[in-house]
Amino acid sequence: MTTTYTLSRESHKDPNTFRIKYKDAKLVLDDREQSKWYIDKSIPVKETSSKVAIIGGGFSGIGAAMTTINKLGESDLVLFEKHESLGGTWFANTYPGCASDIPALWYSYTSELVSNWSELRPPQYEMLEYIRRVVDRYQLNSKARLKSQIQQATFNEKTNHWEIEGFNLATGERFKHTAQIICNCSGGLVVPNKFAPKGMETFKGDYMHSGIWDWSVDFKGKKVVVIGNGCSAAQVVPELLKFEPESVVQLVRSQHYILPPHPRFLLYLYNLLSRWGFGLLLLRWIVMIVAESRYPMYKDTGLVGRFVRWWNTRNSVRYMRKTVPKKFHDVLIPKYKIGCKRLIFDYVYCPTLHDPRIDVKAEQVVEVKEHSVILTDGSEIQADIIVACTGYDLNKGAAPYKLIGRNGNDVSKYWKENGPSAYETFLAKDLPNLFLIAGPNSASGHSSVVQAIEISCGYYAKVAKKILDGTYASICVKDEKYLEWFETTQKLLKQSVFGTAYGGCVSWYSDAKVNFAAYPYSQITYFRRGRNVKWDDLDLVKTKNS
Known part of the structure; x- marks a missing residue:
């Protein structure tokens, strides 16, 4: 079912109320400020639990929360977000002119459309206004733990649950949260690259x-x-x-390479078709096909x-x-x-x-x-x-906290040594019951990241259902299938233009080790593979009662 929103555009009247405070942005995102982080060890660790823990409160985290509620019928979830508001990059990035490079009629959730975007690429504050409308509809603020800095997540093989450790950036209070499932929605374009020349x-x-x-x-x-x-x-x-x-x-x-602006007639067509939910979906599909x-x-x-x-x-x-x-x-x-x-x-x-x-x-x-x-x-x-305007440190975005999986394996360390990767972009080696939403190799050079998020959420819903209904105690990708995906992906990307010798440039798609940003196939293939769960590729541990 699709819901259509009509924005009040209150964000245009006072954009400052839709922007992060500078001092708070520096505290969270500038690693030179992390020495100021305060952890109060004089008070007891706060212990909480939920069936699903979502780490990251941007488009991915909100999408995972909606999926958990709508498709899995599960409301016992917690959203951990390091900032003081949900919204992710659309709360944290406020520079003048900030807007999506993808038309908003596609850079939005398929089930949550807008009938009155002010522009094809509306400003940051209007995007955040939209996100907050979605958050209010699903009452996600009541499930959010804001200003929560995650330090480590450890998989307990005896209980088949995750133990998440972190602290509150405002109070210094430590917490330990236990969850059956983790959705990692921390995003990649988060930590700004330093500009630090001599002097x-x-x-x-x-x-x-x-x-x-x-x-x-x-x-x-x-x-x-x-x-x-x-x-x-x-x-x-x-x-x-x-x-x-x-x-x-x-x-x-x-x-x-700079291409001409999106044609104005697309905005006129949007204004014409936006009166009907079907019209919005039709135009969305047209934009997707042209991009593809x-x-x-x-x-x-x-x-x-x-x-x-x-x-x-x-x-x-x-x-x-x-x-x-x-x-x-x-x-x-x-x-x-x-x-x-x-x-x-x-x-x-x-x-x-x-x-x-x-x-x-x-x-x-x-x-x-x-x-x-x-x-x-x-x-x-x-x-x-x-x-x-020097971009972001993708390596820090890929593993922003320590991940200890099966057999005590430090997966965040493994990623640093071998390059981040995730089977079909969704599941990582030795991390049972952990789903990466828009994970490694989910980006494209021509598509909307929200599409990748929705494909990831669709896969998560199919697999996580078997955990929440008690069929399986844990689900993890088999090591050989993880490595097979990694090797195939890197081979295909070396044959493409993405930051390779063939492409002739150096880009954020690729570092010195691997290309862990770009998707190796078309978006049509991504959609198809995301809908088709290959259960034989997964380690399935049954519950005692099944």
Whole structure:
């Protein structure tokens, strides 16, 4: 059953009420602030329990909670979230221009649609307003344990239950929570990558990462240096000009293919069809099919793949040459194969580059001084404010807490040594009754992460049902099937454009060890495989009564 929401757009009247406080964002996300975390060992550990524990309160966690309630008929669940509000990245990320790069009519739950998005890609605060409406409908705030920092989860093989340890960031109170099932929904794009060149500690101006934005900083009349030119930078730079800076110098770390904005007629069509729930679903499917048509360009296959790659490359380069000032063409237009990095759908970035206050350089910062930065070509640029759009540390996002599974195996350590992975993206080695929602290798270069979340939740519902109804005490992927998936995935991804020698670039899809971000098949295949549980691939431990 699909529910349709009509947003009040109260978030547009006062966006600040839909943004995390800067000091709270720093405390949770900036690892330099973690020394300030306080654990009160003078009071007893609080012990609680539930049948299902969900770690992470963003789109994945909320989706897992809805699945638990709707498909499993289970309301005994707890949502652990480290921030002071549910919402995940749409609560924590508040930088100017922050919006999804996927149209919101697809970047939303299939069962919870919106009839009046203000734009195809509405601003962060409107996305959070939507999330809060969903949270209120399912009364999830009553099940949430906010400001909860998880430190370790240990599987007890005698009880076949998980023991979760952590503490409250506000009070320092420790807790131990026991659960039959864990849904790990911690997300990957969470921990900001450090920007720490030589001399950074001597900088006298204001510094912020796009993922920890300080709205108290006044940009008017200031000289701003922006590091990076990925998805977030393409959104930030045009918005900064509205704050009337003296200048903005953007330092390009690598080039990106930028595609034209989504066509306006799609918004008109949405406004027309949004009167009917069926119309919203129909348009959603149209957007999905169009996006999926780009999939062949990611694979090193035959004529179709080469044609799709050529067509999209041509479309992007023509747009960039038409809208970007000629003096920046060599700096911004890539030469690697399209799809090697995540595609950027433009909004106003390329046309904004004609503003005389903006300069774009293909240089890196080698040193920071009190009021300036030194670049690789030896030049010095004055800086009052440095904005780092340097992305996120995926390794920390993959294993944000210690995981001790069967036979005392430290899976978080295993992931650090061998690279994170999860069988079919859902189940990890030696972690019974633990489900990864949008886990390793669930991302794509062209699709909506919410689609991956819903596929994961569908798989979770099918398998977890057998645990909750008492058929099995524990379910875990077999070691050989886990390794078979890992090896097959890595082999296929090496034959694709994702951050490989074939693609011709270095991207966040892949680190030095493995590519644990990108999905190796099409989204149609992902949907089909997620619906088909291969029970023979799983270790099934029956309950004593079954």
